[in-house]
Amino acid sequence: MVNIFDDVARDAAVSLGVPAASGSALIQALSVDGFAVLADHGVDTSIVEAAHQEAEKFFALPMSEKLACDIRRSVSHRGYVPVDEAGSYADEGIRRYEAYDIGLDLAPDHPAVASRTPLMGPNVWPVDGSLRIVAQRCFDSLQMAADGLLEMVASSVGIDVAALAKLRQQPLSQMRFLKYHEAATPTNDAAMGAHTDYEFLTLIYQWGGGLEVKNRAGAWMPVEAPNGSLILLAGDLLEVATGGQVRSSLHRIGAATASRFSTVFFAGADYHSVIRPMLHPATETVIDLREDRQPEQAESTAGLVRESVAAGPHLLSQLRRDFPYLRARYPVEILHDEHHQNTDHKTAASPNAIIDPANVWRSSFERRHFDDA
Ligand SMILES: [Fe+2]
Numbered sequence: 001m002v003n004i005f006d007d008v009a010r011d012a013a014v015s016l017g018v019p020a021a022s023g024s025a026l027i028q029a030l031s032v033d034g035f036a037v038l039a040d041h042g043v044d045t046s047i048v049e050a051a052h053q054e055a056e057k058f059f060a061l062p063m064s065e066k067l068a069c070d071i072r073r074s075v076s077h078r079g080y081v082p083v084d085e086a087g088s089y090a091d092e093g094i095r096r097y098e099a100y101d102i103g104l105d106l107a108p109d110h111p112a113v114a115s116r117t118p119l120m121g122p123n124v125w126p127v128d129g130s131l132r133i134v135a136q137r138c139f140d141s142l143q144m145a146a147d148g149l150l151e152m153v154a155s156s157v158g159i160d161v162a163a164l165a166k167l168r169q170q171p172l173s174q175m176r177f178l179k180y181h182e183a184a185t186p187t188n189d190a191a192m193g194a195h196t197d198y199e200f201l202t203l204i205y206q207w208g209g210g211l212e213v214k215n216r217a218g219a220w221m222p223v224e225a226p227n228g229s230l231i232l233l234a235g236d237l238l239e240v241a242t243g244g245q246v247r248s249s250l251h252r253i254g255a256a257t258a259s260r261f262s263t264v265f266f267a268g269a270d271y272h273s274v275i276r277p278m279l280h281p282a283t284e285t286v287i288d289l290r291e292d293r294q295p296e297q298a299e300s301t302a303g304l305v306r307e308s309v310a311a312g313p314h315l316l317s318q319l320r321r322d323f324p325y326l327r328a329r330y331p332v333e334i335l336h337d338e339h340h341q342n343t344d345h346k347t348a349a350s351p352n353a354i355i356d357p358a359n360v361w362r363s364s365f366e367r368r369h370f371d372d373a
Helices: 019-032 045-059 063-069 130-156 161-166 236-241 311-322 324-329 364-372
Strands: 013-015 035-039 079-081 097-103 174-180 192-195 201-207 211-214 220-222 230-234 251-253 260-267
Touching: 019 035, 019 130, 019 230, 045 097, 045 130, 045 174, 045 201, 045 260, 063 079, 097 130, 130 161, 130 174, 130 201, 130 236, 130 260, 236 311, 311 324
Parallel strands: 013 035
Antiparallel strands: 035 230, 079 097, 097 174, 174 260, 192 251, 201 230, 201 260, 211 220, 211 251
């Protein structure tokens, strides 16, 4: 490992120039600090910068034009997220960010879309095609980097990367442009409430500060990333796949945040994939302890958390917390009805959208720290 930045935590700064050494360096950073700051990541940052410029132009448009891409009218959860589409976070006060969400672009006649699998379908774009061109290029670049990083992390902890790839053939990966606005009056509320991300890995390219990660010692640490670097966070699925060896990174955007922009890529799994501990063959038989465990009882004597999570329902359940319109589209009573066959998927759950809100998987960091975040 080569430490190249003087102004970030020593263990969190990772050069990816030496792949064999980089996997363990990433594991070390994610395990201790909860994040890694990456150089030599292989992403052409001019592509990320170009997408940023076009996204800024979009966010500067009149609201009526932005709402032409309203995510609330998308069948696949894509497009513009206005400030008033606020999630449910105790530590987040007045919502002051807007977003634009992009995912794996699937045609309406794709089998997963035709069968109304939640969150899968076409992207949504403004009539002016400039954002589409650069954003799609940015998505492809960050996806390639995230996939490589996931493979690096997985092989470093002994996960069979071929088995992992089978869980990610058409993954629910997502890219978000996030534009934060300065608070109108001083506030102690977080600009984005504390949470873990719902996929395997998260990559962040940021303009402006404010990102904070809770480290293994329980302290909130500011994440400073030099221009051109990428920030890596661990997600919920990686925590499950590693049996808790790598914990999902609890993070937030702090109260003092002025204006900020970030481009964020979430590397997910296929909707129907079930993620289980994958560290060694003995973990193939999973004991799901979610039913009646106390949080600390989920730890085996080897320190592994033997539990599984269904990737799609987990993502959907967490997005319901973030998006009021998804709570309306997939209401609790429908989620409990496995045989619901309503064909209007703009207003009702598809038969694939079966989750149990009373038994939502929560990362270990969330279990331990969310209440005092
Ligand atoms: Fe996040």
